[in-house]
Amino acid sequence: MLSRVADSLYWMSRYLERAEHTARLLGVNLTQMLDQTPQSTEQRWKRLLMSLRTNSLKIDPIDAYAITNELTFDASNSASIAACIASARVNARQVREQISTEMWEQLNRLYLQVKRTSMDEIWYSEPYEFFQSVKDRMHQFQGVTDATLSHGEGWQFVQLGRFIERACLTADVLDVHFIAYLEAQASSTTLIDYTDWVALLKSCTSFESYCKVYTANIQPSSIAEFMLLNAESPRSVRFAADMIQVALQAIARDTGTRHAGRAERLAGRLRSSLSYGQVDEIMADSMHAYLETIQSQCAQIHTAIRETYVAYPVDAALAS
Amino acid sequence: MAINDPTQISASLPALSLTENYQLDVAYDEMFDPQGVPRPQYQALYQRLLELPADHLRQRQQAADVAFLNQGLTFTVYGSEEGTERIFPYDLLPRIITSSEWATIQRGLEQRIAALNLFLKDIYHDGKILADGVVPRALIYSCRHFRREMRGLHVPRDIYISVVGTDLVRLPDGSFAVLEDNLRVPSGVSYMLANRQVMKRVFPQLFSSYGVRPVDHYGQALLATLRALAPAHRSDPTIVLLTPGVYNSAYFEHAFLARQMGIELVEGRDLAVHDNIVYMRTTGGLRRVDVIYRRIDDDFLDPLIFRRDSILGVAGLFNAYRAGRVALANAIGTGVADDKAVYAYVPAIIRYYMGEEPILPNIETYLLDDESQRAFVMENLDQLVVKAVGESGGYGMLIGPHSTAAQREEFKQHILADPRNYIAQPTLALSRAPCFINGQVEARHIDLRPYILYGDRIQIVPGGLTRVALQRGSLVVNSSQGGGSKDTWVLYE
Numbered sequence: 001m002l003s004r005v006a007d008s009l010y011w012m013s014r015y016l017e018r019a020e021h022t023a024r025l026l027g028v029n030l031t032q033m034l035d036q037t038p039q040s041t042e043q044r045w046k047r048l049l050m051s052l053r054t055n056s057l058k059i060d061p062i063d064a065y066a067i068t069n070e071l072t073f074d075a076s077n078s079a080s081i082a083a084c085i086a087s088a089r090v091n092a093r094q095v096r097e098q099i100s101t102e103m104w105e106q107l108n109r110l111y112l113q114v115k116r117t118s119m120d121e122i123w124y125s126e127p128y129e130f131f132q133s134v135k136d137r138m139h140q141f142q143g144v145t146d147a148t149l150s151h152g153e154g155w156q157f158v159q160l161g162r163f164i165e166r167a168c169l170t171a172d173v174l175d176v177h178f179i180a181y182l183e184a185q186a187s188s189t190t191l192i193d194y195t196d197w198v199a200l201l202k203s204c205t206s207f208e209s210y211c212k213v214y215t216a217n218i219q220p221s222s223i224a225e226f227m228l229l230n231a232e233s234p235r236s237v238r239f240a241a242d243m244i245q246v247a248l249q250a251i252a253r254d255t256g257t258r259h260a261g262r263a264e265r266l267a268g269r270l271r272s273s274l275s276y277g278q279v280d281e282i283m284a285d286s287m288h289a290y291l292e293t294i295q296s297q298c299a300q301i302h303t304a305i306r307e308t309y310v311a312y313p314v315d316a317a318l319a320s
Numbered sequence: 321m322a323i324n325d326p327t328q329i330s331a332s333l334p335a336l337s338l339t340e341n342y343q344l345d346v347a348y349d350e351m352f353d354p355q356g357v358p359r360p361q362y363q364a365l366y367q368r369l370l371e372l373p374a375d376h377l378r379q380r381q382q383a384a385d386v387a388f389l390n391q392g393l394t395f396t397v398y399g400s401e402e403g404t405e406r407i408f409p410y411d412l413l414p415r416i417i418t419s420s421e422w423a424t425i426q427r428g429l430e431q432r433i434a435a436l437n438l439f440l441k442d443i444y445h446d447g448k449i450l451a452d453g454v455v456p457r458a459l460i461y462s463c464r465h466f467r468r469e470m471r472g473l474h475v476p477r478d479i480y481i482s483v484v485g486t487d488l489v490r491l492p493d494g495s496f497a498v499l500e501d502n503l504r505v506p507s508g509v510s511y512m513l514a515n516r517q518v519m520k521r522v523f524p525q526l527f528s529s530y531g532v533r534p535v536d537h538y539g540q541a542l543l544a545t546l547r548a549l550a551p552a553h554r555s556d557p558t559i560v561l562l563t564p565g566v567y568n569s570a571y572f573e574h575a576f577l578a579r580q581m582g583i584e585l586v587e588g589r590d591l592a593v594h595d596n597i598v599y600m601r602t603t604g605g606l607r608r609v610d611v612i613y614r615r616i617d618d619d620f621l622d623p624l625i626f627r628r629d630s631i632l633g634v635a636g637l638f639n640a641y642r643a644g645r646v647a648l649a650n651a652i653g654t655g656v657a658d659d660k661a662v663y664a665y666v667p668a669i670i671r672y673y674m675g676e677e678p679i680l681p682n683i684e685t686y687l688l689d690d691e692s693q694r695a696f697v698m699e700n701l702d703q704l705v706v707k708a709v710g711e712s713g714g715y716g717m718l719i720g721p722h723s724t725a726a727q728r729e730e731f732k733q734h735i736l737a738d739p740r741n742y743i744a745q746p747t748l749a750l751s752r753a754p755c756f757i758n759g760q761v762e763a764r765h766i767d768l769r770p771y772i773l774y775g776d777r778i779q780i781v782p783g784g785l786t787r788v789a790l791q792r793g794s795l796v797v798n799s800s801q802g803g804g805s806k807d808t809w810v811l812y813e
Binding site: 001002003004005006090093094096097108112153251254255256257309310312314317318 | 389566571572575576578579584585586587589590592594599600601602603604605606
């Protein structure tokens with residue numbers, strides 16, 4: 001497979017994962033906002049912005065309409081849903097002949113839907129509906145991808161993009177919640193409460209699956225355990241790490257590249273740290289440091305993939 | 321009362337009026353004979369149009385538009401910022417060509433392409449036709465698309481033009497003539513294929529009742545053509561399609577064709593040349609490339625030889641080509657044979673190489689570096705069409721009868737400044753075909769671009785792209801100038 005094609009598939013997938021994540025966060029947050037005090041609402045929007053690493057956005061005072069618009073439709077904000085979908089589409093268009101027609105049509109419809117929707121249209125009717133439909137279309141796209149694209153090398157790069165992005169985003173959203181939680185404990189305030197934890201689970205589509213394991217007993221340590229270490233939940237970091245490793249092994253097998261070792265080793269290390277991790281140790285030690293390590297390991301895997309499969313020097317490739 | 325009879329139901333809805341706004345005059349009408357009677361091959365379509373309520377047609381038109389948009393079947397319009405991707409307007413009603421009409425077109429094109437290919441080989445090698453004075457030497461050497469670098473260079477199988485799109489027009493007497501040869505990187509074939517797919521979806525019964533020859537095998541035929549160019553010792557050659565990239569106006573077509581053929585769609589940055597071998601960069605390392613179907617103009621192919629500022633091409637590609645390590649389709653320098661001034665000599669070229677009379681005639685053409693022809697043209701600019709010789713896509717053109725005095729004055733200055741760069745032709749009454757426009761059936765001017773492939777032999781897929789000038793009275797069919805297209809049916813019988 002062409003290196004450029006692998007790269008585009010990878011980024012298409014990352015952008016879509018990100019757009020879906022933002023849509024879920026916004027949808028959940030707008031719903032939860034309905035029964036919140038102004039103070040807790042403000043805290044929540046701040047956390048949301050921080051978890052998306054969009055702190056550079058200057059929205060002061062905190063204004064739900066402005067934030068939602070910024071994160072949804074503002075094309076100049078490269079992290080907005082519209083911009084992510086447009087970037088995913090540019091990447092898909094680059095590899096139009098490599099993906100299935102069904103995938104392209106699905107993505108193109110999503111793009112056109114978001115493009116022709118205006119902020120006022122959703123804000124004054126049912127904002128939640130809109131984010132729900134974006135999420136639905138994303139899920140359809142993933143389903144169509146899995147059902148129509150050969151599960152060969154290209155699909156593996158789609159998997160890589162999806163799960164590397166998911167691991168990073170989940171780590172980020174966990175991080176801001178646990179920072180608030182620890183602060184709240186130290187100052188004995190209620191910066192973060194039951195509804196916030198439920199919102200966190202819901203915004204990661206994990207509320208129902210969490211309850212099946214731990215019942216509706218909402219405990220921060222159980223949430224951390226579930227979202228970091230659970231082997232079966234497709235939204236957990238552990239699951240993402242498994243998928244990254246599986247995809248990298250398949251790609252190494254398909255390409256027969258001799259330099260595949262580094263990315264695989266990095267992925268194996270991430271995975272084993274998650275499969276042998278203990279939540280009480282992580283919590284006792286430093287949650288923040290642990291999540292930062294996950295972030296930096298994901299970044300290293302990303303770099304290793306690039307250097308092995310995409311941006312390798314021609315001379316070195318001819319010499320080998 | 322047979323209430324289930326569909327004709328009864330449609331009778332209660334407003335049916336189409338076929339005659340009120342339908343213009344019949346000197347131009348040949350594809351559907352009606354001069355008495356206004358439908359020609360035999362249009363009889364069934366005509367009948368269907370009389371029965372169908374306009375609303376049904378409108379719904380089908382919308383369904384077709386949505387199908388094109390959702391498939392991303394768009395082209396890019398240069399120079400406008402928002403909405404740069406547009407669908408190429410699609411007209412619902414098919415253009416029908418009879419089997420005997422097609423037989424003439426096919427023979428004529430085979431003859432013309434064979435002759436033009438021999439011409440290219442000759443001018444880049446022995447130059448016999450120049451020595452014999454059939455085509456003036458100065459005309460060839462002054463051609464913008466003549467490539468000195470190609471002299472004496474051997475191309476695989478001596479085939480220069482593997483993919484050709486020739487523009488035909490139909491004259492008032494019903495005969496076909498060649499308006500233009502496109503021998504560089506002709507586009508539009510994806511619309512021929514997509515139009516057919518959409519047509520089958522919106523008019524399944526009418527289509528199957530007609531006995532239309534298929535065009536769907538174009539991808540396979542193109543692949544076989546390209547394979548024929550591969551170096552002989554490469555038993556399983558790697559063939560790629562080289563595109564300028566996603567921002568090119570024909571990118572959709574490049575992706576579409578690569579997909580149809582199951583080959584990689586590469587950009588210049590995917591390729592690298594080392595020791596005169598072209599490689600593409602894959603996730604499994606570098607892989608050798610044998611044949612390149614390039615959709616990039618000569619100028620941009622190799623910054624070491626041609627334009628230095630090109631970032632679309634591949635440094636070293638020309639040397640690999642010269643060494644015979646990689647084949648290009650089409651060859652470099654083919655533009656010299658579709659220069660609009662050289663066009664005037666094509667009938668002579670056919671006679672010279674084939675020893676036959678041209679089957680498809682040319683349009684009368686005035687060469688403006690000839691003093692007496694120029695004088696005539698200057699006097700009659702308001703009657704003529706003037707074209708820049710090296711341009712395509714409807715750019716650099718003056719249509720006399722539709723021009724203002726100021727435009728004509730401007731063109732006079734252009735012509736005087738560089739007479740070799742212009743030719744003039746009579747304004748043609750292109751044939752008209754029925755089109756579905758704003759809820760009515762109206763007549764619009766059309767042309768026809770069949771696609772010719774030349775690998776181990778010459779092949780023409782029965783059909784082509786019928787382009788439509790959607791503006792009433794307009795003679796310009798180019799997509800970049802507001803044209804549309806329709807499906808083209810070549811019948812078995």
